[in-house]
Amino acid sequence: MKIAFIGLGNMGGPMALNLHKAGHTVSAFDLSAEACKKFGAEGLPIAKSAAETVAGAEVVISMLPASAHVEGLFLGGAGKPGLLDSIQAGTLVIDSSTIAAATSRKVAEAAAAKGVAMIDAPVSGGTGGAIAGTLTFMVGGETKDLERARPVLEKMGANIFHAGAAGAGQTAKICNNMLLGILMIGTSEALALGVANGLDPKVLSEIMRRSSGGNWALEKYNPVPGVMEAAPASKNYAGGFGTDLMLKDLGLAQENATAVRAATPLGGLARSLYAAHSLAGHGALDFSSVLKLVQKAD
Numbered sequence: 001m002k003i004a005f006i007g008l009g010n011m012g013g014p015m016a017l018n019l020h021k022a023g024h025t026v027s028a029f030d031l032s033a034e035a036c037k038k039f040g041a042e043g044l045p046i047a048k049s050a051a052e053t054v055a056g057a058e059v060v061i062s063m064l065p066a067s068a069h070v071e072g073l074f075l076g077g078a079g080k081p082g083l084l085d086s087i088q089a090g091t092l093v094i095d096s097s098t099i100a101a102a103t104s105r106k107v108a109e110a111a112a113a114k115g116v117a118m119i120d121a122p123v124s125g126g127t128g129g130a131i132a133g134t135l136t137f138m139v140g141g142e143t144k145d146l147e148r149a150r151p152v153l154e155k156m157g158a159n160i161f162h163a164g165a166a167g168a169g170q171t172a173k174i175c176n177n178m179l180l181g182i183l184m185i186g187t188s189e190a191l192a193l194g195v196a197n198g199l200d201p202k203v204l205s206e207i208m209r210r211s212s213g214g215n216w217a218l219e220k221y222n223p224v225p226g227v228m229e230a231a232p233a234s235k236n237y238a239g240g241f242g243t244d245l246m247l248k249d250l251g252l253a254q255e256n257a258t259a260v261r262a263a264t265p266l267g268g269l270a271r272s273l274y275a276a277h278s279l280a281g282h283g284a285l286d287f288s289s290v291l292k293l294v295q296k297a298d
């Protein structure tokens with residue numbers, strides 16, 4: 001299949017590489033020359049522009065930071081044309097970015113008006129899941145469009161869920177990430193308390209992982225440097241899932257909670273804590289660096 005892939009960041013780069021390695025004809029692009037160089041060196045075919053990637057593509061995949069990027073790419077603005085003008089009718093667009101459900105629906109409606117089908121398919125599983133091809137996809141859109149996307153999604157993920165109509169994938173994703181943001185702070189707090197009492201973080205992590213406090217952070221993404229070799233914490237919190245991206249998702253959850261009058265007190269507190277952490281200069285670090293907020297100074 002001929003696939004256009006736009007957005008070669010921590011997630012998009014490895015996802016596009018998996019499609020390339022699976023034998024699809026991938027044409028990829030990122031605004032960052034550095035990202036293009038990095039994944040081009042790994043064998044990914046790089047195009048000169050987003051418009052060039054979509055020429056003749058049957059499927060277009062986007063993996064961008066936030067709502068404004070997705071809206072800007074597909075719909076254009078400020079005198080710039082949107083990519084939808086270059087995408088042929090009959091093409092399937094899969095947006096895997098985590099963005100506002102309302103933006104997903106807006107772009108999907110504009111696509112439908114041009115005869116282009118679109119699904120929202122945000123992911124969970126982190127950069128490890130993107131590299132291993134074991135992501136979880138949460139899809140919003142029509143069943144027939146999900147079935148068209150399935151063979152492509154299966155090359156990047158291990159679990160594919162149909163959450164509901166357009167935008168429903170995004171809603172599922174922000175519920176998940178609100179929980180993730182909260183549990184990472186809770187896990188950091190518990191580990192910092194143990195370490196302040198002289199416990200070895202590796203031993204305490206293993207005890208809690210196998211006890212009633214067990215969770216995804218303790219399984220795969222320990223926030224304490226040196227406990228898990230592959231976790232961002234052991235790489236000076238580089239790569240992974242940026243604090244500012246987590247802050248964006250917690251903001252989306254709060255906006256949504258206000259709109260539907262849901263009570264999300266811990267989600268609100270978590271947003272404030274990540275905001276303080278970002279303001280302290282840690283926005284570009286992996287979100288597990290939120291440990292620094294509760295860690296005892298050396």
Ligand code: NAD
Nearest residue numbers: 007009010011012030031032064065097098126127240241
């Ligand atoms: P990232 O910041 O590493 O990468 C985003 C890339 O998009 C950048 O390389 C940027 O240059 C590029 N970009 C922005 N606008 C563009 C445009 N108009 N055209 C082409 N390229 C453009 O982000 P990421 O960590 O890869 O995350 C991408 C999305 O996936 C975000 O919505 C994030 O919330 C979500 N997500 C991330 C993780 C994770 O662990 N990193 C996990 C699940 C979901």
